[in-house]
Amino acid sequence: AAARAARFAFFERAMLRTGARALWLGHQQNDIAETMLMRLARGSGSAGLAAPRPVMAVGGRVHLRPLLTIKKEEVVAVLRGVGAPWREDRSNAAREFFRNRVRQSVLPAWQSAAGRDALAGAALSREMLEEDDEALAVWLKEFRPFQRCAMHLGCLVGRPRALMRRALRQWLADQPLAGELSRQGFDDLLAAVTTGKPVRRSLGVNGFAVVRNGRLRFERVRPRKHGKE
Numbered sequence: 001a002a003a004r005a006a007r008f009a010f011f012e013r014a015m016l017r018t019g020a021r022a023l024w025l026g027h028q029q030n031d032i033a034e035t036m037l038m039r040l041a042r043g044s045g046s047a048g049l050a051a052p053r054p055v056m057a058v059g060g061r062v063h064l065r066p067l068l069t070i071k072k073e074e075v076v077a078v079l080r081g082v083g084a085p086w087r088e089d090r091s092n093a094a095r096e097f098f099r100n101r102v103r104q105s106v107l108p109a110w111q112s113a114a115g116r117d118a119l120a121g122a123a124l125s126r127e128m129l130e131e132d133d134e135a136l137a138v139w140l141k142e143f144r145p146f147q148r149c150a151m152h153l154g155c156l157v158g159r160p161r162a163l164m165r166r167a168l169r170q171w172l173a174d175q176p177l178a179g180e181l182s183r184q185g186f187d188d189l190l191a192a193v194t195t196g197k198p199v200r201r202s203l204g205v206n207g208f209a210v211v212r213n214g215r216l217r218f219e220r221v222r223p224r225k226h227g228k229e
Contacts, residue, residue: 022064168216177204188201
């Protein structure tokens with residue numbers, strides 16, 4: 001994660017320096033399968049399993065991945081065919097990284113056991129998951145549950161749980177002072193939001209998520225006033 005952050009920070013500086021607005025990336029079909037298997041292990045939903053996306057807006061810029069329909073061996077064959085050099089990151093061979101273990105051990109075994117083009121299947125699933133993710137986003141926007149800092153629950157009553165889950169995730173992401181919730185904490189808050197049952201749950205040192213009167217809002221903790229000594 002740290003190496004990835006450093007790499008994209010470098011790209012961002014280079015784009016700022018040159019005025020570029022699009023970043024072209026070399027991810028290919030193998031990367032789709034690796035990412036999907038890794039994120040399945042941590043319980044990701046459609047948004048996470050739809051990565052990497054061919055076109056993605058990031059902070060006023062766009063990331064483009066034109067090679068996602070091509071397998072790694074096909075890319076390597078073309079490069080060798082035209083005599084073009086490329087660079088292999090030495091860290092790609094390090095077994096301590098989860099992605100490398102998936103790439104070296106899990107992915108070949110999975111492809112062999114599938115008895116079919118598993119990479120193409122993963123790519124098709126990624127595409128459909130992206131469509132589902134975008135549809136949920138559009139559907140949620142139509143209900144307009146977010147008003148100022150609160151989420152109004154009435155307009156989501158009786159809607160699919162997936163829509164309520166997405167609404168809650170979006171509301172949490174929009175709270176700059178909220179801390180991280182554990183999976184159990186999120187599920188407990190989701191249950192309260194779904195039923196409208198009053199609840200007050202800690203979101204870290206800065207405040208609470210409060211469900212009351214059909215609304216979910218962030219209640220900030222007021223700093224204690226210390227008396228003069």
